[in-house]
Amino acid sequence: xWKTVSKGWAGVEPAVKQFLPPCQVRCPINEDIxxxxxxxxxxxxxxxxxxxxxxxxxxxxxxxxxxxxxxGYVCGIxxxxxxxxxxxxxxxxxxxxxxxxxxYIYQMEKHEEYPLIxxxxxxxxxxxxxxxxxxxxxxxxxxYRVTIxxxxxxxxxALWLIPRYRLPEKxxxxxxxxxxxxxxxDVKYNTRIGEGKWTLEKxxxxxxxxxxxxxxxxxxxxxxxxxxxxxxxxxxxxxxxxTFLYEVSHGNIKPNYFRGKKVLVIGGGNVAFDVARTVRxxxxxxxxVCLECEDRSSRDRVPADWEEVRGAWEExxxxxxxxxxxxxIGTGERMQKVECPRCLSVFDxxxxxxxFDMADTLTLEGDVLIITVGQGPDILxxxxxxxxxxxxxxxxxxxxxxxxxxxxxFIGGDVRRIGFMVDAMKDGLTAADSxxxxxxxxxxxxxxxxxxxxxDIPRRRHYESEPEILWIPPEKRMHxxxxxxxxxxxxxIDEAKRCLSCGPCISCKACVSVxxxxxxxxVEVNSERCCGCGICVSVCYYGAAQSKDVENKxxxxxxxxxxxxxxxxxxxxxxNARRLVxxxxxQRIETVYSSLAQ
Numbered sequence: 003x004w005k006t007v008s009k010g011w012a013g014v015e016p017a018v019k020q021f022l023p024p025c026q027v028r029c030p031i032n033e034d035i036x037x038x039x040x041x042x043x044x045x046x047x048x049x050x051x052x053x054x055x056x057x058x059x060x061x062x063x064x065x066x067x068x069x070x071x072x073x074g075y076v077c078g079i080x081x082x083x084x085x086x087x088x089x090x091x092x093x094x095x096x097x098x099x100x101x102x103x104x105x106y107i108y109q110m111e112k113h114e115e116y117p118l119i120x121x122x123x124x125x126x127x128x129x130x131x132x133x134x135x136x137x138x139x140x141x142x143x144x145x146y147r148v149t150i151x152x153x154x155x156x157x158x159x160a161l162w163l164i165p166r167y168r169l170p171e172k173x174x175x176x177x178x179x180x181x182x183x184x185x186x187x188d189v190k191y192n193t194r195i196g197e198g199k200w201t202l203e204k205x206x207x208x209x210x211x212x213x214x215x216x217x218x219x220x221x222x223x224x225x226x227x228x229x230x231x232x233x234x235x236x237x238x239x240x241x242x243x244x245t246f247l248y249e250v251s252h253g254n255i256k257p258n259y260f261r262g263k264k265v266l267v268i269g270g271g272n273v274a275f276d277v278a279r280t281v282r283x284x285x286x287x288x289x290x291v292c293l294e295c296e297d298r299s300s301r302d303r304v305p306a307d308w309e310e311v312r313g314a315w316e317e318x319x320x321x322x323x324x325x326x327x328x329x330x331i332g333t334g335e336r337m338q339k340v341e342c343p344r345c346l347s348v349f350d351x352x353x354x355x356x357x358f359d360m361a362d363t364l365t366l367e368g369d370v371l372i373i374t375v376g377q378g379p380d381i382l383x384x385x386x387x388x389x390x391x392x393x394x395x396x397x398x399x400x401x402x403x404x405x406x407x408x409x410x411x412f413i414g415g416d417v418r419r420i421g422f423m424v425d426a427m428k429d430g431l432t433a434a435d436s437x438x439x440x441x442x443x444x445x446x447x448x449x450x451x452x453x454x455x456x457x458d459i460p461r462r463r464h465y466e467s468e469p470e471i472l473w474i475p476p477e478k479r480m481h482x483x484x485x486x487x488x489x490x491x492x493x494x495i496d497e498a499k500r501c502l503s504c505g506p507c508i509s510c511k512a513c514v515s516v517x518x519x520x521x522x523x524x525v526e527v528n529s530e531r532c533c534g535c536g537i538c539v540s541v542c543y544y545g546a547a548q549s550k551d552v553e554n555k556x557x558x559x560x561x562x563x564x565x566x567x568x569x570x571x572x573x574x575x576x577x578n579a580r581r582l583v584x585x586x587x588x589q590r591i592e593t594v595y596s597s598l599a600q
Contacts, residue, residue, distance in 0.1 A: 021563045023505035024456035025095060028083035030428035032454070033067055035080055035095055036505045040512035042098055042498035049491055053105065060106030063099070068139055068181045069132060069427060071107050072161065074100030075169045077424050078307075083456070085504050091468025093501050094489075101494040107173060110180050118185060122146045123441050126210040128195045128202075128383070129217035131159025132423050133415025135181055136430025137214045137437075142185035144438055149210070150187055153194040157182065159218050160416070161423065163247040163273070165280050166482040196383025202411060203387065212437045215405075216415040216430065217383065220244075223376040225268065227328045234330030235373070239337035243269065243277040243374025250280055260286030266340060266366055268327055269374035270294045275310035277374050278319050283480055289320040289366065293345050293356060296323045302348040309471075313485075316476040322366075326358055330371065339367040379417040389413070402436045402446040403429060412436055456504075466500045469493065506563050523567040523584035525560045531579035532557045538571035538580060547571045 025035045041059050045052045063070040078096035086093055122145045127134045130152035138148040156162070157178050161169070182189060193200060195217070205213055222242035225232040234240070249255050263286055267278040270292030281288045294304040304311065304323065314321060325342040332338050344362040349355065384390050389405055391397050397406040398413045405411040414429030439446050472487040479485045489497065503510065507522050514521060525546075534556030538547040546564035549556055558579065560571075572580045 021455050021506055022509055023503070024083040024085055025080040025093070026505060026509075027454040027456045029080045030422070030424045031067060031431060033063070033070075033080070034510070036501065036503050037510045037512045037515075038063060038102075039093065039095070039098065039498045039501040040503060040510065041516065042102070042494055043501070044512075044516060045491070045495055047492055047495060052491055056102055056105045057109050060102050060109065063102065064106070064110065067427070068184075069136070069177060069423070070099055071103035071110070071173050071177045072169065073424065074098075074103040075173060076164055077422065079422055079424065085502055086465065086468075086500065090465040090500070094469065094497055097472070097489050098494055098498060101489040101491075103173070104488055107176055111176055113180065113184055115186060116143065116184050118142060118145065120145050120147045120186070123211040124149070124209050125437060126151060126205045126213045128213060128215045129153075129159065129415065129417075130157035130189065131216060131218045131415060131426060132161065133216035133218075133426035133430040133433070134159075134214065135178070135187075136427045137216065137414070137433045138187045138430075139181055139185055140431055140434035141437060142187055144434070146438075146441075148187050150189045151193045151195055151200070151205075152189060152191050153217065153220075155191050157189065160244075162251045163244065163276070165247070165250070165276050165283075167279075167283070167479070167485050168276075170484060196380070196387070201387060202383065202408075206410065211410065211441055213411050214403075214430075214433045214437065215383070215389075215411060215413045215417065216426070216433075217380060217417055219377040219379050219416040219420060221378045221380055222373070223378055225327055225330075225373050225375060227326060232327060232330055234332055234337065237330060237332040237337040238335050239332075239369060240330065240371045240373065243267070243273055243372050244377050246277060246372055247273070247280065250284075255284065258285040260284045260370065263287065263369040264289070264367065265370045265372065266291060266368040267372045267374060268340075269376075270304040270306055270323075271374070271376070272306045272310055274374040275306045275314050277372055279310075279314055279317060281372070282314075282317050282319055283482060285480075286370070288318075289322065289368070290314065291322050291325050291327060291340075291342055291366070293326050294323065294348055295345075296321075302345075313473075316473075317479060318476070322364070325364060326356060328358075328360075328363070337368070337371050339365055340371065341365055376420065377416075384417075387411075399446075401450060402439075403433045404436060404440070404446060409440070412440075468500075469497060503566075507566050508562070521584055523582045524562065525565055525567060525569075525571065526581055526583050527558050527560055528579045528581075529555075529557045531577045533577045533579070534558065535576065537574050537576065541570045541574045543568070543570070 023036045026032050038059055045055045074096060080095050081092040084092035124147045125141055127138045127148060127150045130150045134150055135157065138150055141148050158174060161174055195202060202213055222244045224235055260281055265281045265286040265288050267274055267281065267288060267290045278288050278290050292304050295302045297303055324345045326345050327340050328343050329341040330337055342364045343358040343360050346357045346359055384396060388407055389396060396413065398418050399406060403412045403414045405413055412433045414433045415426040418429065436446050474485050511522065513519055529552065534549065536549055538558050539549055544564050544566050546561045548559050548561060550559055567582060569582055572582055
């Protein structure tokens with residue numbers, strides 16, 4: 003599974019290359035996707051008999067990712083790299099995880115607190131979103147006394163902005179409460195660092211030897227055009243998507259709030275589509291204006307997930323692509339319409355730099371305008387505590403997340419780089435490791451550089467098609483209950499069986515964990531017997547059997563990082579030069595007979 007890459011770079015240890023299935027490479031926390039897919043496929047189809055196995059899989063997932071119940075509803079980025087995507091449709095990993103979560107969450111709530119001995123240093127975590135919670139969870143398990151300083155009255159951060167039709171409140175609340183309870187994290191609510199007496203220096207003076215800053219991006223980004231702020235954003239009827247979703251999640255907006263109103267939503271990301279679909283459920287006539295184009299193959303494509311786009315289209319939301327907003331026009335103090343020139347391109351060689359055709363301008367009328375074009379950090383604490391450089395930029399080591407101005411401060415999550423929820427979770431784990439190294443006076447860089455390489459798609463003669471999307475009809479979705487049905491047990495087993503298990507056996511070992519075999523067998527090659535015919539290469543589905551020249555002779559070799567120990571090459575070898583060693587088939591049969599005899 004591991005190979006050392008000798009070529010390094012300045013200030014960084016030589017990288018270690020790891021071969022994994024592409025879905026696991028894409029997952030920022032490198033969740034053991036192949037392993038748990040295999041375990042799900044081995045579940046009995048009787049629900050009562052399967053319960054124990056589901057709980058065991060849940061325990062395994064939870065140990066590394068206490069957010070996995072939430073991920074089962076909102077995170078499927080691993081599916082974007084699935085080798086099956088072009089063959090029959092990506093494995094529905096998100097729904098498989100949700101299947102486990104829907105049973106496991108009730109077991110999770112019954113877990114007793116971990117018997118942790120916390121005799122190490124005090125660490126402060128600023129912000130109780132995914133990054134801060136993952137850091138606190140990991141450090142607490144390592145024996146550190148962790149306190150989270152949360153500016154609001156509840157943990158979770160931006161997760162509470164996800165509409166309830168996608169993420170049930172019960173799932174989110176239970177996940178957050180259980181995480182904090184199991185590892186004994188102390189939380190100080192309604193405490194905003196950088197305001198009043200609360201500063202990072204005060205935390206240092208109060209005995210916190212390290213601080214992880216993960217306060218997120220609570221400040222909505224305003225609308226700009228041509229490098230200037232668009233006028234009219236202070237008109238009545240103009241609001242921001244993040245603020246709107248916050249009010250909805252707190253129950254401050256009544257049902258049918260937008261009945262009889264035309265609502266324009268500006269933006270093309272997932273949050274913008276959450277806003278538009280929420281407005282639709284509040285009875286608004288909804289139109290989206292996206293800077294990006296509809297073509298999914300273009301660099302300028304709309305960044306939202308395809309499921310979000312499809313859902314909005316099915317729910318009767320009008321989507322206008324390739325348009326910006328140059329003017330907001332009002333009558334008196336109220337917004338009335340917007341002018342939208344055509345966007346010719348969004349990116350150029352230097353990055354984000356949209357170009358417009360002002361001669362092609364569309365005017366849209368509306369009663370409400372909701373701007374959802376991103377968000378940024380609250381820079382008060384960053385500026386107050388000297389974490390910015392002379393150009394006002396945040397200076398963070400991308401490998402260690404250590405601030406380059408103050409070595410005891412680590413910064414991660416959306417405040418460092420806006421991304422998916424699981425990207426913030428990864429930053430939390432990285433920060434926890436860095437903080438322990440810092441407090442133990444160890445190298446913050448040694449052994450941390452990894453190059454993850456995806457395994458190629460295994461060759462198959464037949465591929466199974468993906469299951470149908472489990473959505474209720476659009477006309478029955480105009481509420482905040484879940485619109486997507488989860489897998490039944492037979493459906494989950496069938497979908498897990500579709501997994502190609504692309505990764506090497508030594509990164510999975512599911513068969514060992516369930517007792518199918520005691521250890522992983524390996525393939526040995528007798529080079530003296532090998533005739534170099536290459537038949538083993540042609541029958542290997544995984545590219546593990548290879549040929550090379552050794553002392554002027556063509557011989558077969560096995561790449562143990564790719565080998566599945568399936569035995570196809572052993573059976574096909576005409577020279578009997580290949581054999582399985584370890585827990586071979588004969589040994590497995592003998593084990594079965596011994597068990598039957600007892």
